[in-house]
Amino acid sequence: MNDTASGHKPLGRSGMAARAARDIPEGWYVNLGIGVPTLIANHIPPEREVVLHSENGILGMGPAPEPHKENPWLVNASTQRVSLRTGASFVHHADSFAIVRGGHLDLCVLGGFQVAENGDLANWAQSATEAGRQIGGAMDLAVGAKRVWVTMEHTTKDGRARILRRCTYPLTAAACVSRVYTSLAVLDVTPKGFVVIDIIPGLSFEELQARTEAELHRE
Amino acid sequence: MNDTASGHKPLGRSGMAARAARDIPEGWYVNLGIGVPTLIANHIPPEREVVLHSENGILGMGPAPEPHKENPWLVNASTQRVSLRTGASFVHHADSFAIVRGGHLDLCVLGGFQVAENGDLANWAQSATEAGRQIGGAMDLAVGAKRVWVTMEHTTKDGRARILRRCTYPLTAAACVSRVYTSLAVLDVTPKGFVVIDIIPGLSFEELQARTEAELHRE
Amino acid sequence: MIDKFVRSMAEAMNGIRDGSTVLIAGFGDVGAPNALLDGLIEQGATDLTLVVNSAGRVHKPGDPTTGVARLVELGRVRKVITSFIRATSIAGEAVRDGRMTAEVVPQGTLAERIRAAGAGVPAFFTPTGAGTLIAEGKEAREYNGRPCILELALPGDVALVDAWMADRWGNLVFRDSSRNFNPIMAMAGQLTIVQTHHICDLGQLSANEIVTPGIFVDRVLHVAAGDPQLPR
Amino acid sequence: MIDKFVRSMAEAMNGIRDGSTVLIAGFGDVGAPNALLDGLIEQGATDLTLVVNSAGRVHKPGDPTTGVARLVELGRVRKVITSFIRATSIAGEAVRDGRMTAEVVPQGTLAERIRAAGAGVPAFFTPTGAGTLIAEGKEAREYNGRPCILELALPGDVALVDAWMADRWGNLVFRDSSRNFNPIMAMAGQLTIVQTHHICDLGQLSANEIVTPGIFVDRVLHVAAGDPQLPR
Numbered sequence: 001m002n003d004t005a006s007g008h009k010p011l012g013r014s015g016m017a018a019r020a021a022r023d024i025p026e027g028w029y030v031n032l033g034i035g036v037p038t039l040i041a042n043h044i045p046p047e048r049e050v051v052l053h054s055e056n057g058i059l060g061m062g063p064a065p066e067p068h069k070e071n072p073w074l075v076n077a078s079t080q081r082v083s084l085r086t087g088a089s090f091v092h093h094a095d096s097f098a099i100v101r102g103g104h105l106d107l108c109v110l111g112g113f114q115v116a117e118n119g120d121l122a123n124w125a126q127s128a129t130e131a132g133r134q135i136g137g138a139m140d141l142a143v144g145a146k147r148v149w150v151t152m153e154h155t156t157k158d159g160r161a162r163i164l165r166r167c168t169y170p171l172t173a174a175a176c177v178s179r180v181y182t183s184l185a186v187l188d189v190t191p192k193g194f195v196v197i198d199i200i201p202g203l204s205f206e207e208l209q210a211r212t213e214a215e216l217h218r219e
Numbered sequence: 220m221n222d223t224a225s226g227h228k229p230l231g232r233s234g235m236a237a238r239a240a241r242d243i244p245e246g247w248y249v250n251l252g253i254g255v256p257t258l259i260a261n262h263i264p265p266e267r268e269v270v271l272h273s274e275n276g277i278l279g280m281g282p283a284p285e286p287h288k289e290n291p292w293l294v295n296a297s298t299q300r301v302s303l304r305t306g307a308s309f310v311h312h313a314d315s316f317a318i319v320r321g322g323h324l325d326l327c328v329l330g331g332f333q334v335a336e337n338g339d340l341a342n343w344a345q346s347a348t349e350a351g352r353q354i355g356g357a358m359d360l361a362v363g364a365k366r367v368w369v370t371m372e373h374t375t376k377d378g379r380a381r382i383l384r385r386c387t388y389p390l391t392a393a394a395c396v397s398r399v400y401t402s403l404a405v406l407d408v409t410p411k412g413f414v415v416i417d418i419i420p421g422l423s424f425e426e427l428q429a430r431t432e433a434e435l436h437r438e
Numbered sequence: 439m440i441d442k443f444v445r446s447m448a449e450a451m452n453g454i455r456d457g458s459t460v461l462i463a464g465f466g467d468v469g470a471p472n473a474l475l476d477g478l479i480e481q482g483a484t485d486l487t488l489v490v491n492s493a494g495r496v497h498k499p500g501d502p503t504t505g506v507a508r509l510v511e512l513g514r515v516r517k518v519i520t521s522f523i524r525a526t527s528i529a530g531e532a533v534r535d536g537r538m539t540a541e542v543v544p545q546g547t548l549a550e551r552i553r554a555a556g557a558g559v560p561a562f563f564t565p566t567g568a569g570t571l572i573a574e575g576k577e578a579r580e581y582n583g584r585p586c587i588l589e590l591a592l593p594g595d596v597a598l599v600d601a602w603m604a605d606r607w608g609n610l611v612f613r614d615s616s617r618n619f620n621p622i623m624a625m626a627g628q629l630t631i632v633q634t635h636h637i638c639d640l641g642q643l644s645a646n647e648i649v650t651p652g653i654f655v656d657r658v659l660h661v662a663a664g665d666p667q668l669p670r
Numbered sequence: 671m672i673d674k675f676v677r678s679m680a681e682a683m684n685g686i687r688d689g690s691t692v693l694i695a696g697f698g699d700v701g702a703p704n705a706l707l708d709g710l711i712e713q714g715a716t717d718l719t720l721v722v723n724s725a726g727r728v729h730k731p732g733d734p735t736t737g738v739a740r741l742v743e744l745g746r747v748r749k750v751i752t753s754f755i756r757a758t759s760i761a762g763e764a765v766r767d768g769r770m771t772a773e774v775v776p777q778g779t780l781a782e783r784i785r786a787a788g789a790g791v792p793a794f795f796t797p798t799g800a801g802t803l804i805a806e807g808k809e810a811r812e813y814n815g816r817p818c819i820l821e822l823a824l825p826g827d828v829a830l831v832d833a834w835m836a837d838r839w840g841n842l843v844f845r846d847s848s849r850n851f852n853p854i855m856a857m858a859g860q861l862t863i864v865q866t867h868h869i870c871d872l873g874q875l876s877a878n879e880i881v882t883p884g885i886f887v888d889r890v891l892h893v894a895a896g897d898p899q900l901p902r
Contacts, residue, residue, distance in 0.1 A: 027440050029653045030808035049440045051607070055777060056697040057852045059651045060607075072700070072897040079698030081900070087607045089648035090846060092853040093697075093723075094557075097778030101558030101798060102625060105651050128803055132753050133774035140778030143797045144558055146509040155774070167748040174801040174817075177537065211801065221607070246672050248885045268672045270839070270885065274545060275465040275618045278883045279839075291615040291665040298466030300668070305873040306839045306879035309614060311621040312465075312551035313789075314492075316546030317450070320566060320790030321857060323885050347571055352542035353522050357547030358572065360567045362789055393569040393585075539684055550791065559782065562794035564695035581792035611878070646843070 007204030010183035016151045018043040018107060019198075020181045024050055027108035030097075034078050037153040040154040049216055050086075053105060055137040057096040076138065085096070092209025100137065101144040108145035110138055112152040112180070114167045115196035117193040117214040119177040121150060122169035135172075142173035154182035154211055163187065163194065184208055187216070195219055227421030229402035235370045236418075237262040239328060239400045243269055244417025247325035248318075250274070250360055253297050255370040256328040270304075272324060274356040278316040307353065319356065320363040327364035329357055331371040331399070336412040336433040338396045340369060341388035355392075357413045361392035373401035373430055380432035382406065382413060403427055406435070414438055442608040442658045443637070450631050450659040451481035452472065453598055457516075458483060461552065461623040462490040462506065469581035469616030469664040471598040473633045474659070475505045478598070479557065486594040489552070489592060491545065491619060493520035494527025510538060517591065521545035544572060547589055549622060555593035556625025556654070563588055576629040597627025600651070600663070605633035605641075608655030609648045616666070617649065632658045674720025674890045676870070681889040682706065682863050686828055690715060691747075693784065693826035693855040694722040694738065699898040700812040702790060703830040705865045706891070707737045710830070714747040717845040721784070721824060724815060725752035725779065726776065735760065742770060753777035776804060779821055787825035788857025788886070795820055800840030829859025832895070833882070837873075838864035840887030841880045848898070849881065856886040864890045 009133060010017060015038050023042035032038050041063060044050050045113055052061040053131040055077040062083035065071065069083070075080045091099070124135050132211060142148050155161055163180065178217045180187045185208055186198035193215045199208055207218050230238060232255050240262035243249060248271045251259050253357050260282060271280040274296040281302035284290065287303070295301045310318070318324065333341040340361055343354050361367055374380055383397065399406045404427050407419035414436045418427055428435050444450045451474075454460075464470025466521070490506055497507060501609045507528040509515050515532070519541045524530050530539040543551070544566050554562055567573050568585040577588040602613035609630060612620055624630045637660050676682045681707075692710070696702025722738055729739060741747050746763070751773045756762050763772040775783070776798050776855055793848040795884075799805050800817040809820040831852045834845035842864060844852055856862045869892050 009567075033791075034470040051440070051654075054847070056700070057849050058847055060645070072899075073848050075698060075700050075847055077803060079700070079900070084645055087605065087609060087652070088645045089609055089643075090645050090844075091651060092547045092849050093777075093781040094854045095892045096850075097781045098557035098625065099651075099653055101782070101796065103558060103776050125803075130757065133772070134756065135774055135776050135804075136754050137777040139776035139802065140798045143800075144778070164455055171802045173798075188718050199588075272674070272885075273615070275468070275615050277615055278885055279877070290614060291668075294468050294615055294666075298468070298668070303877055306837065306841060306884070307877045308875075308882060309612075309617050309842055309877050310551040311617050312545075312619045313622045315618075317785075317789035317857065318883075318885055320546050320564065321788045322790060323857075344571075349525065352540070353524065354542055354544050354572075355522050356545040358544035359566045360569065362568075363546070363654045390570045391856040392566075409580070427511050432669060554794070557782070559794045559796060560816075562786070562791045564791060586790075586792055599889055614878070619697070646846070 008200055010154070011200060014039060016181050017185060019186065020149060020151055024107065029053060029104065031100065031105055031108040031145065033108065033110040033141065035075045035111040037111060038078060040109060048181065053099060055096055057093055058088065060085040060092070064139060075081060080171040097137070097140055100140045101145060106144040107147045107149060108141040109149045109151060110141060112150040112162070113169050114162050114164055115177050115180050116164050116167045117189070119175040119176050119189045120167045121148070121172045122167040123172045124149050125170045126171050138172050142176040147178050147180045148176045149181060150177050151181045161211065163212045163214050165214050184211065192217055227419055229373070230419060233258060235400050235402060238405065240369060241369055243326065245269060248272060248323065250319065250324050250327040250364065252327065252329040252360065254330040256330060257297060259328060266276045272318060274315055276310045276312055277307065278310070280303040294418055302425050305319065305357050316356070319359045322365060324364040326368060327360040328368045328370060329360060330390050331369040331381065332394060333381050333383050334369050334399050335383050335386045336408065338394040338408045339386045340367070340391045340396050341386040342391045344389045347389050361395040366397050367395045367398060368398045372401045373403040380387050380430065382431045382433050384433050403430065411436055441606045442652065442655055443606055443656045444659050444669040447477040447480070447659065450657050451477045454478065454481055454483045456483050457485045457649060458595040459487040459489065461597040461627055462488055463599050463619040463623045465491055465532045465615070465618040469612065469618045469620050469634050470666070471502060471600040472505060472663065473661040473663050474598040474631060479508055479512070485516050486514055486557050486598065487517045487519065488515055489519045491520065493518040494529035496524060496526055497528050508513060513537065518540065519543060521548050541552065551589055551592035552619070552626045553597040553622045555591040559591060561588055592626065594623065594627045595629065597623040599609065599632045601626050601632050601634040603636040603638055604632060604658045605638050605643055607640060608632065608652030608658055610650040610655065611643060611647060612649055614657040620649045624650045630654055630656050633661045633663060634658055635661070635663055640652050673838045675838055676889045676891050679712070679891065684817060685710045686713055686715045688715050689717045690827040691711065691719040691721065693829040693859055694720055695831050695851040695855045697847070697850040698722055701832050701844065701850045701852050703832040703865050703896070704737060705893040706863055707896050711740055711744070717748050718746055719749045719751065720747055721751045721826060723752065723780065724754040725750040725772065726761035728756060728758055729760050744749050745769065749878055751772065751775060752788065753780050781851065782853070783821055783824035784858045785854045787823040788854060788858040789805040790829040791823060793822050805887050811851055824858065826855065826859045827861065829855040829862040831864045833864050834867040835868040835870055835875065836864060836890045837870050837875055839872060840864065840884030840890055842866070842882040842887065843877050843879060844873060844881055853882045857884045862886055862888050865893045865895060866890055867895055
């Protein structure tokens with residue numbers, strides 16, 4: 001993961017998750033999407049009461065269960081076995097999405113393919129004609145939560161930008177993202193575009209801009 | 220209540236309720252409206268399992284409680300204290316009306332001011348400009364239940380017809396009634412209009428027609 | 439630590455503004471947040487729109503006026519949205535005399551509009567009310583051969599809720615038929631305030647039995663409200 | 671005496687017709703009516719439209735094909751309505767090869783459309799999907815400054831449901847996160863068929879704990895289905 005040219009070390013999946021977890025305060029109701037967002041749960045200290053929501057009707061999800069305490073009837077939105085926090089509750093799927101769509105979540109964190117400077121998000125398909133379509137609950141979450149954060153690699157594996165002036169992939173939702181946690185930086189989506197609020201050590205603003213299609217602004 | 224001119228005895232409130240109760244088979248889910256319909260419950264034998272629904276979120280209502288078994292937290296749609304049958308359940312108000320509006324009730328029985336030969340029902344106001352408006356759940360029930368029966372006096376106290384070609388009062392719902400139990404007869408609403416399926420003893424078809432504005436048909 | 443319990447009625451009512459739309463749960467006296475209504479009367483917010491299943495019971499002369507009727511009597515209510523209002527009630531008289539307006543809504547449409555607000559559905563079609571006075575001014579459309587009308591979500595700035603038991607996360611259960619409008623109004627309130635008859639430790643309510651999850655609840659006040667009363 | 675228990679799979683499946691729309695509950699394997707799906711495969715109805723949260727898991731060569739994938743493999747499925755279908759799944763391949771069509775729907779819209787069918791709401795507006803491929807061909811309208819699209823109710827001729835415990839009235843409770851689509855699909859099925867892990871006497875489920883009242887249930891089959899499996 002070392003970017004030897006500039007001497008900085010991009011955050012890995014766990015590093016991005018940990019960085020995002022720092023910014024989630026006690027008392028928030030939060031949905032963590034599939035992938036890196038799911039890892040965020042591991043970085044929220046147990047004593048900080050953050051109530052995790054899962055699309056399949058759980059409020060108050062806990063961490064992965066200890067091996068001898070697995071409950072096959074209790075899975076998260078990725079169908080991984082999970083545990084419950086004290087205070088948890090179950091609802092059915094329509095009520096679960098009433099929570100999402102009714103604006104009751106303080107935050108959802110989603111994975112992303114692309115984010116545009118107007119907050120547009122693309123995270124479910126790379127073209128309009130893909131045979132598989134894996135929308136899941138992303139469109140509902142992107143539209144419904146009070147805040148939408150995205151965690152993703154700052155660029156694609158072959159170095160193309162994901163932080164864009166306009167998304168080129170099919171949208172998940174328009175103008176929904178408020179913040180992006182990438183492997184290189186934390187960016188706020190503002191009326192003037194992307195504002196850089198954090199860069200990993202060893203990387204300059206200019207070096208970050210060079211890896212970004214959209215124009216970046218200083219805080 | 221004796222109609223001395225023709226020697227017949229109109230059914231009273233309890234008589235109408237008993238007559239309607241006869242026609243409700245085991246296994247039906249039924250909502251009984253305020254007034255005479257509520258009395259129907261007293262005429263369904265306890266061993267016949269009819270599941271009574273109440274708008275405020277009860278399925279499986281039982282009869283009025285014995286005096287020492289009253290539960291102040293358990294009332295019917297008229298806010299009278301009731302009991303529960305074994306097997307009863309509670310739902311919230313939106314789910315209760317999902318039951319009504321989603322077509323899940325086999326039957327609702329409503330009181331009526333007027334019923335027209337096309338099945339139109341008027342049962343909530345006598346003019347469009349009344350100060351009070353007491354709709355309650357009647358419009359939902361009239362539209363949503365699989366069958367709508369009406370129990371009412373055959374004529375008004377001053378002898379005006381209630382079984383009409385067209386309703387003159389504001390409608391509760393259009394073309395919703397399938398059967399009417401009056402103090403004098405049982406009428407089915409059919410594509411050709413009202414069909415008489417039962418008359419109280421001592422009253423002829425012609426005498427019934429004389430008390431009815433709409434044209435009556437023999438079975 | 440999440441703690442939604444408030445220690446006083448003043449704290450429960452804090453910040454309710456003039457002009458608010460207030461959702462008031464209950465069916466008759468069962469599940470009605472009467473203590474919170476007393477608190478709202480005391481708190482002073484005015485120019486209110488009240489959403490309540492029944493806005494006007496008959497008022498017997500000599501009985502103290504309480505709840506919705508009292509707010510109406512005090513001139514604090516601009517409008518009621520309700521399924522039931524009697525001409526002879528205090529609310530009915532206020533409407534007749536032009537001191538207040540009333541929007542009368544079929545009870546199922548009322549419940550569905552409230553639930554829609556909580557669920558993020560801004561508008562929906564329903565056959566209820568089509569072809570009646572209720573349809574006046576509303577968009578009409580046929581589905582499956584049945585005439586339908588368009589109804590709008592009905593959110594509240596404030597929801598007043600009565601629970602049987604609550605924990606510090608605001609998880610709620612209701613007793614018997616007191617459930618009625620409480621869960622859906624809790625969903626639809628921007629600020630949902632709960633009076634609860636009993637409190638319990640977190641975890642005492644099982645995950646499967648909780649009816650209203652705390653996510654819908656902002657404040658919980660423990661009150662000794664007693665049993666619901668029958669109408670006189 | 672009301673008795674919704676059926677004694678055989680044949681009785682449970684009786685009358686399901688070719689061309690039916692079948693709602694299939696479950697999220698992954700949790701709350702999935704797998705025994706009833708086996709029964710449907712055996713029963714033979716074809717030209718089906720399946721409504722199921724996830725239509726296509728990856729299929730490992732050598733594993734037996736079951737459930738939705740098996741129905742697809744047998745050519746019995748005309749269309750799936752789903753929130754999730756993988757290109758590399760048996761269902762995904764059937765779509766690619768033109769043997770089946772797929773309508774892919776946001777998961778919350780899917781749930782809300784099913785609930786709407788059960789609640790008698792023929793259509794509703796939602797902001798989910800506005801401005802995306804999902805909005806193509808749909809009526810659009812703004813509410814509160816947000817673009818919305820019109821979505822239609824999604825009823826089933828048949829709903830296949832998995833319950834934890836049931837009584838002879840068809841009252842149901844669910845275990846933990848197996849609740850998911852089961853209660854709303856029970857509401858939306860014209861013929862709702864339940865497999866239950868346990869049965870109990872009427873009255874053993876308390877009125878306050880019942881999640882799905884029997885009014886939404888037509889048939890209940892007691893099966894020894896075992897615990898849900900993790901995906902391989």
